[in-house]
Amino acid sequence: MYDLHCHSHCSDGALAPTALVARAAERGVRVLAVSDHDSLQGLAEAGAAATQHGLTLVPAVEISCGWQKLEIHVVGLAVDPQHDGLRAGLAAQQQRRWARAEAISARLEEDGVAGVLTELKQRFPVAAPTRSHFAQLLVARGLVRDNDRAFARYLGRKGSSYVAAEWCSLAEGVGWIRAAGGVPVLAHPGRYGLSGSALDRLLDEFVAAGGQAMELSYPQLFPKEAQRLARSARARGLWASQGSDFHSPDQHWTELGKMPPQPPDVITVWQARPELFGLPSATLNKVDILNKDGNMAPDAQA
Numbered sequence: 001m002y003d004l005h006c007h008s009h010c011s012d013g014a015l016a017p018t019a020l021v022a023r024a025a026e027r028g029v030r031v032l033a034v035s036d037h038d039s040l041q042g043l044a045e046a047g048a049a050a051t052q053h054g055l056t057l058v059p060a061v062e063i064s065c066g067w068q069k070l071e072i073h074v075v076g077l078a079v080d081p082q083h084d085g086l087r088a089g090l091a092a093q094q095q096r097r098w099a100r101a102e103a104i105s106a107r108l109e110e111d112g113v114a115g116v117l118t119e120l121k122q123r124f125p126v127a128a129p130t131r132s133h134f135a136q137l138l139v140a141r142g143l144v145r146d147n148d149r150a151f152a153r154y155l156g157r158k159g160s161s162y163v164a165a166e167w168c169s170l171a172e173g174v175g176w177i178r179a180a181g182g183v184p185v186l187a188h189p190g191r192y193g194l195s196g197s198a199l200d201r202l203l204d205e206f207v208a209a210g211g212q213a214m215e216l217s218y219p220q221l222f223p224k225e226a227q228r229l230a231r232s233a234r235a236r237g238l239w240a241s242q243g244s245d246f247h248s249p250d251q252h253w254t255e256l257g258k259m260p261p262q263p264p265d266v267i268t269v270w271q272a273r274p275e276l277f278g279l280p281s282a283t284l285n286k287v288d289i290l291n292k293d294g295n296m297a298p299d300a301q302a
């Protein structure tokens with residue numbers, strides 16, 4: 001079982017990397033990508049835990065990118081965590097996150113909610129603060145009942161303390177991942193509320209920038225929508241990825257290793273690039289990675 005998207009407490013997940021890996025192993029995951037938001041902080045600990053539990057840890061990251069006033073998430077699978085260019089890019093993203101956190105805290109202060117950033121730094125020693133951290137603090141203070149309401153009232157697009165972030169461009173995010181030897185994956189493509197033509201534009205730009213895969217299996221993605229997305233993927237020679245996007249055991253609707261089956265007739269990232277997932281390259285005959293036009297899928301030659 002492959003779970004190629006999840007979060008530790010190094011971003012907005014609830015579990016330490018060690019506990020996350022242990023939970024994944026218990027649930028039958030054999031290949032796990034830990035993909036914290038704009039941070040590689042948890043990967044060393046996750047790698048050590050994976051060795052103990054006999055599962056393959058794929059070093060990953062989920063980068064927030066700006067695209068036409070939207071926030072698009074790109075997961076970088078099997079990146080080199082030591083790559084200077086990737087590290088510099090993520091350092092810039094983290095600065096943007098701290099600047100936004102200060103602005104959110106100032107907006108909350110105007111609403112009479114004081115000292116949230118100070119509390120955030122004490123409670124969550126993270127390199128990349130997220131709105132999810134703010135949501136948890138607002139819930140803990142009893143100002144809202146749950147994270148959803150924290151987003152609705154304060155932090156979401158229509159919330160009183162909403163601050164837009166200045167993320168890197170889609171091309172930059174994809175470029176950092178490729179430079180670091182990773183596979184750029186468009187995360188949860190059905191969650192951006194895009195029309196068919198807008199999704200086509202996004203995918204065309206993603207491919208032009210060097211994007212290679214998209215998630216075609218994740219919680220709440222239903223078969224009909226998955227098949228529509230799979231057609232768009234096949235038309236562009238994009239490989240299929242999958243992940244639970246697990247954050248916390250408290251979110252009963254997600255679990256490590258839990259996601260729908262892949263739609264039919266897709267080439268998965270681990271079939272296309274077995275060597276990145278702890279599999280011998282000989283696992284796959286090259287013939288299997290031809291795309292619908294009989295051409296090699298992007299970079300399958302490598």
Ligand code: AMP
Nearest residue numbers: 012037064129130131132147148151247
């Ligand atoms: P950020 O990347 O800092 O903008 O934070 C976004 C994170 O907050 C996402 O990765 C989700 O984990 C979480 N999130 C976004 N929207 C909601 C929502 N409506 N309710 C609960 N959590 C949310």
Ligand code: MN
Nearest residue numbers: 007012037132
């Ligand atoms: Mn998150």
Ligand code: MN
Nearest residue numbers: 062073187188
């Ligand atoms: Mn995401």
Ligand code: MN
Nearest residue numbers: 005007062245
């Ligand atoms: Mn995620």
